[in-house]
Amino acid sequence: MVKYPNGTFAAFRKSVGDPTFKKNQKSNNYRKNISFSDRGMTLEQMINESNKFYRLKEIAVVHKKxxxxxxxxxxxxKRxxxxIKEAYFRQESTTDYNGVYNGYYLDFEAKETKNKTSFxxxxxxxxQIVHLTECLKQKGICFTIIGFTSLNRYFVTPANMIAKAWWxxxxxxxxxxEIEEWSVEIESGFQPTLPYLEAVDYFIADRKSKNGKYKI
Amino acid sequence: MVKYPNGTFAAFRKSVGDPTFKKNQKSNNYRKNISFSDRGMTLEQMINESNKFYRLKEIAVVHKKxxxxxxxxxxxxKRxxxxIKEAYFRQESTTDYNGVYNGYYLDFEAKETKNKTSFxxxxxxxxQIVHLTECLKQKGICFTIIGFTSLNRYFVTPANMIAKAWWxxxxxxxxxxEIEEWSVEIESGFQPTLPYLEAVDYFIADRKSKNGKYKI
Known part of the structure; x- marks a missing residue:
């Protein structure tokens, strides 16, 4: 029996009682159209799995807020x-992810698009832009992970580049x-699903060098 | 008219629609029994106000999760x-606070007790203990803020001391x-309400020294 990685993850979501599980479960046919490398996951799922891997291997501690x-x-x-019978969504004041990697503070936001030529x-x-800029001032390693899902391409883009464009x-x-020029591209794989710390290593080396490209 | 600091904060809570506002509001009599220095706040409120101060002054970016x-x-x-009509509390997997201070990753949990001689x-x-230990391995500055509210005394205790005792x-x-021996004591004040970064500065200096006391 072939055990598809995607099947394993679905089983995991089912076991933890994810209420969106049924809704997002599609027929097996959809597999025909997608690359197996990203295992049919959303960008958020890929990052969460990567964070789990990094934590278990004691490489980094990063959590989604x-x-x-x-x-x-x-x-x-009783019993x-x-x-909770009444509650409301509040405005977030930070990004979705932060954590620590070998003494460095990491802070990032992840976004995906189905577009093929621009974000x-x-x-x-x-x-989110304000928070990333605040953390940059405190010497955090701040970035965004941008997924072009139709192209199966993933970029780790320094926050200062995104902030500059945003303003x-x-x-x-x-x-x-522009994103290709500013970013470190990473390939989705198996373990971790999205090795974004490879890009972080670039940024750290870049920061230490005199003529850094990324100025992160 | 004297504008009590506590009044200002109450007004703030009312304005943001804090549902616990009415419940916790007490008659003015309770002021007779407490010190004004902590402005009648809980430890959590003191830390949140301090974080706000640190952020506005661009000293550190720390948020409560x-x-x-x-x-x-x-x-x-419509309109x-x-x-949210049905929801449940989930088990937390981290501590309540983390953030970045001049390149350092901070992670901490805050607890208060009415006891006078022990915690x-x-x-x-x-x-919480596991998470703090994981972050310590990644060279984060990890600690607990322990408030003895009856004594109006606040201690910043390195996470490794607490973890050792806990196990x-x-x-x-x-x-x-024991807490006096292991910790940096901080005094509640006005701005920030609880200057816990003073203790963090001690820990950072301690880490750099050869014969550090705290081994943080």
């Missing part, structure tokens, strides 16, 4: 756990060519 | 924002004397 929720009403039924900047919110008037997107 | 929630059912009523170790959960069999608490 929970979505901030304003809780208004909670029920405490069972508390149920729309409206995908980033102002609070440029009348600039609504960055071209794939 | 949201409580992780498993969302099951969301309603999208108003999404309402019960059951206040820490295994996942010691039959040790259910650490004495105030």
């Amino acid at each position: 929970p979505t901030p929720i304003q809780i208004v009403k909670v029920d405490y039924p 069972s756990r508390a149920v 729309p900047l409206k995908n980033f919110h102002e609070h 440029t008037q009348n600039k609504s997107s960055v071209t794939l060519t | 949201p409580t992780p929630i498993q969302i099951v059912k969301v309603d999208y009523p 108003s924002r999404a309402v 019960p170790l059951k206040n820490f959960h295994e996942h 010691t069999q039959n040790k259910s608490s650490v004495t105030l004397t």
Whole structure:
């Protein structure tokens, strides 16, 4: 029996009681159209799996932050756990991921697009750009992971490049060519699914060199 | 008119629609029994205010992580924002606070006790101890802020000391004397409310010295 990596992950999601599991489960036919290398995962799933790998191997400790929720009403039924009956989504004030890698503070946001030639900047919110800039000032290693899912290409782009483009008037997107120029491209693989720390190593080496390209 | 600092904060909580605001609001009489220096805040409130101060002054970027929630059912009523109608609290896998300070990764948990002579170790959960230890291996600055609220005394204790005590069999608490010995004590003040970065500076200097006391 061939055990597809994707099957393993689906089983994992089922076991942890992911409520979106059924909704996102598609017929086996969809496999025909996609590359196996990314295992049919979303970018977020790929990063979460990579973080798990990095943590278990004691390479880095990076977690996705929970979505901030304003809780208004909670029920405490007998013999069972508390149920939140009324709550609202709050505005996030940071990025989705942060953590520590060999003494370095990492902070990043991940975004994907189905576009093939450019990345729309409206995908980033102002609070994310502000937060990344604040962390850069504190000498964090700050970046974005941009996935062109239709092309199966993934880029680790320094936050200062994205911030600069984001604040440029009348600039609504960055071209794939610009992203290629500014970023370290990484290939999706098996373990880790998305080896983004390879790009971080580049940025750290770049920071130490006198004529760094990325100025991260 | 005297504008009490506590009043300002209450107004802030009211303005952001904090659902616990009314519940925690007490008559003015309670002020007689407490020191004004901590402004009647909980330890968490003191740390959140300090983080706000540090961020605005561009000294450090530290945020409290949201409580992780498993969302099951969301309603999208017309003309108003999404309402979460069924959700559950999930087990946290990290500590409450992390961030970056001048290139250093900070990670900590804050706990308070009304005890006057010892701190019960059951206040820490295994996942918090494990996470702090993982971050220590990645050279993060990891610690706990312990508040003896009855004494109005606050200690910044290196995570390795707490982890060592936590894993010691039959040790259910650490004495105030032990905490005094292991920690940097900080005094609550005005801005920031709890200047815990003073302790972090000690730890950083200690790490650089050959015969460091804290071995953080």
